[in-house]
Amino acid sequence: MYTPADSRYDNMRYNRCGKSGLLLPAISLGLWHNFGGVDDFDHYRKTLHVAFDSGITHFDLANNYGPPPGSAEENFGKILKQDFGGHLRDELIISTKAGYRMWPGPYGEWGSRKYLISSLDQSLQRMGISYVDIFYSHRPDPATPMEETMMALDYAVRSGKALYAGISSYDAAQTNQAVAIMKSLGTPLVIHQPRYNMFDRWVENGLLDVLEKDGLGCIPFSPLAQGLLTNRYLQGIPEGSRAALPHGFLKSADITESRLLQVSRLNEIAKMRGQSLAQLALAWLLEDERITSVLVGASSATQLLDSLKSLGNLSFSREELAGIEAILRG
Numbered sequence: 421m422y423t424p425a426d427s428r429y430d431n432m433r434y435n436r437c438g439k440s441g442l443l444l445p446a447i448s449l450g451l452w453h454n455f456g457g458v459d460d461f462d463h464y465r466k467t468l469h470v471a472f473d474s475g476i477t478h479f480d481l482a483n484n485y486g487p488p489p490g491s492a493e494e495n496f497g498k499i500l501k502q503d504f505g506g507h508l509r510d511e512l513i514i515s516t517k518a519g520y521r522m523w524p525g526p527y528g529e530w531g532s533r534k535y536l537i538s539s540l541d542q543s544l545q546r547m548g549i550s551y552v553d554i555f556y557s558h559r560p561d562p563a564t565p566m567e568e569t570m571m572a573l574d575y576a577v578r579s580g581k582a583l584y585a586g587i588s589s590y591d592a593a594q595t596n597q598a599v600a601i602m603k604s605l606g607t608p609l610v611i612h613q614p615r616y617n618m619f620d621r622w623v624e625n626g627l628l629d630v631l632e633k634d635g636l637g638c639i640p641f642s643p644l645a646q647g648l649l650t651n652r653y654l655q656g657i658p659e660g661s662r663a664a665l666p667h668g669f670l671k672s673a674d675i676t677e678s679r680l681l682q683v684s685r686l687n688e689i690a691k692m693r694g695q696s697l698a699q700l701a702l703a704w705l706l707e708d709e710r711i712t713s714v715l716v717g718a719s720s721a722t723q724l725l726d727s728l729k730s731l732g733n734l735s736f737s738r739e740e741l742a743g744i745e746a747i748l749r750g
């Protein structure tokens with residue numbers, strides 16, 4: 421039996437999501453890895469409890485999270501029912517997405533109305549809830565008219581199956597177009613979910629400016645570069661780490677010597693700041709006011725608690741920023 425901590429709102433910061441009414445915790449938890457059918461139920465259930473007890477109100481899912489695909493939503497639904505039932509639903513921001521392959525045939529991926537609405541219905545059923553707080557188009561579809569994808573998001577909100585609409589991995593030009601369509605439909609997009617971390621900075625070339633201009637929030641995914649921007653790989657590839665798992669999206673080939681050199685140099689700066697490397701990497705993102713929340717993953721409650729401590733020091737001196745920049749560009 422889980423009883424949420426009374427102190428759960430004491431230490432979290434809640435940031436406004438763009439110009440919307442929605443507030444999100446500075447750190448949100450994603451269920452892409454570590455919450456699937458292959459993972460240990462009691463272990464990740466504990467992570468969810470610790471998250472909520474620490475003020476993390478936002479949990480991010482997608483139709484295909486697992487493995488197997490769909491199992492993260494099913495497992496989350498079970499825990500919702502057991503531990504977060506009744507009135508706690510109103511304290512949670514649950515998001516899901518559709519865009520990647522989920523079922524066979526021509527209607528099981530991308531951005532058609534047929535796929536998006538069917539997928540949202542399936543997600544609601546798997547989680548055992550009547551609405552999600554945010555429904556995303558998971559990726560732009562080069563073959564479907566953008567109007568159709570946006571009309572599906574608009575319908576999701578108008579039908580009450582979702583409260584807000586978002587997009588993920590759309591570039592600056594695609595975001596401009598999506599924003600204009602949704603405005604004309606009367607359901608403004610409130611959030612964009614791009615990959616953004618110290619090692620992957622594509623959003624700095626225009627996307628962040630578009631989001632600021634159009635009043636959308638930004639929630640970077642993989643802010644720790646899937647674990648590379650932590651102490652995880654400083655001494656090789658540990659058993660059970662994402663890079664060691666057969667279904668992990670981080671490949672051992674991504675852990676190159678030059679990357680590890682950057683990681684250990686960044687770790688020195690983190691130490692000087694009295695932070696872990698994960699804390700440094702998250703603080704570096706959150707220092708930018710355009711970032712609403714960072715969407716972390718965690719394979720244990722201990723990792724999550726470590727990441728949460730980043731909120732204790734989010735400001736950087738000019739010298740620290742220059743030192744980080746030199747390492748990243750070196």
Ligand SMILES: NC(=O)c1ccc[n+]([C@@H]2O[C@H](COP(=O)([O-])OP(=O)(O)OC[C@H]3O[C@@H](n4cnc5c(N)ncnc54)[C@H](OP(=O)(O)O)[C@@H]3O)[C@@H](O)[C@H]2O)c1
Nearest residue numbers: 450451452641642643644645646647650661662716717719
């Ligand atoms: N929209 C999209 O297309 C998209 C794509 C990818 C992800 N996402 C979302 O973003 C979320 C986060 O992505 P991600 O899991 O790649 O994020 P991440 O935070 O970059 O990486 C998480 C991994 O880093 C390690 N880690 C986390 N905290 C740590 C700490 N304090 N100390 C040491 N190691 C730590 C763990 O690795 P180990 O497992 O090795 O312990 C953990 O599984 C996903 O769950 C999903 O919700 C969205």
